[in-house]
């Protein structure tokens with residue numbers, strides 16, 4: 001008789017993800033590139049399919065049945081996203097193509113129109129290029145100055161140094177919630193509170209937190225928060241900006257066009273109410289509807305359950321990685337129970353270049369990513385032009401971690417042998 005073992009979250013959901021059931025180079029696929037994009041459950045694929053099979057029509061302007069159905073489903077996603085991040089109003093959720101576009105919206109609409117020479121923007125050195133380059137544009141246009149929060153010894157957000165950067169010149173703090181390279185979880189509530197004491201606004205890049213844990217915009221207290229659908233089981237081409245109502249109301253439109261106007265004359269126009277003021281042109285309707293299905297799916301699993309299971313995976317991943325010879329791992333170590341950081345690991349090998357590692361792992365059916373992960377300044381600080389990164393999601397299993405680590409060890413010993 002075998003002991004009945006409890007089914008893990010991954011055991012229960014794996015069949016929901018058709019893409020995971022395939023072979024790559026004759027080996028079962030192990031997908032560990034979830035920080036770049038997550039896979040889509042059948043429910044999301046079906047929502048997109050259903051929209052094009054039954055409801056395809058442009059939103060908002062039509063009175064005919066298909067247009068009404070498309071509009072209702074599109075707007076229903078706004079309610080779902082608002083509830084998912086605990087926004088105070090559905091009008092605080094603006095659909096964008098992705099997180100990058102959401103940050104650009106704030107940078108152009110708020111940043112270029114508000115900031116003056118000498119005003120300061122605080123970012124951190126671990127920011128994704130998407131939360132760096134738009135602010136460089138803003139700084140170049142306005143004369144605002146960029147300041148950077150550095151890393152602690154354990155490669156986390158240096159909160160003490162952050163406090164020394166804050167001053168009455170600080171007008172914006174824009175930081176990542178969970179680093180896509182270091183995996184550290186930044187104290188965004190405390191970061192926000194201190195910034196607000198100085199009268200500065202706060203934007204949180206939540207690309208790596210919203211898919212993996214409960215994120216509550218009102219608990220954080222931030223002014224804006226951005227995320228991408230494709231990292232939370234939804235299609236590409238849809239993301240969102242959360243912004244406090246009064247702040248969004250005071251911001252001028254970012255893009256001009258259809259959907260975002262109230263009344264247009266040849267020389268001037270008035271703008272639509274929120275949220276439409278920021279959604280010029282025909283939006284990604286099917287993708288937005290599918291994002292609604294993704295939010296339903298994640299909610300049905302429970303974000304707490306997802307976070308808890310990912311802690312288990314994280315603990316196991318770090319335990320196994322410790323047995324790999326000649327490896328350097330970046331970012332903080334997890335707590336004993338696997339909490340305290342994201343279930344991902346960026347690493348380098350003393351013996352094998354990261355590019356060779358991922359190419360050889362691909363031969364074994366294992367998908368990891370190599371490069372700077374859109375955090376080039378961080379990589380310069382780490383002294384690496386590129387790192388390898390394995391990033392997990394709730395459908396990954398311990399067996400997959402075993403296969404990844406075994407293949408990593410094989411690859412490293414193979415290289416050591418041929419290098420003699």
Ligand SMILES: *Cc1c(COP(=O)(O)O)cnc(C)c1O
Nearest residue numbers: 098099100128130180205207228
């Ligand atoms: C992926 C990611 C982004 C950018 O997301 P896009 O979907 O490419 O716009 C920004 N920040 C972090 C931390 C990310 O992981």
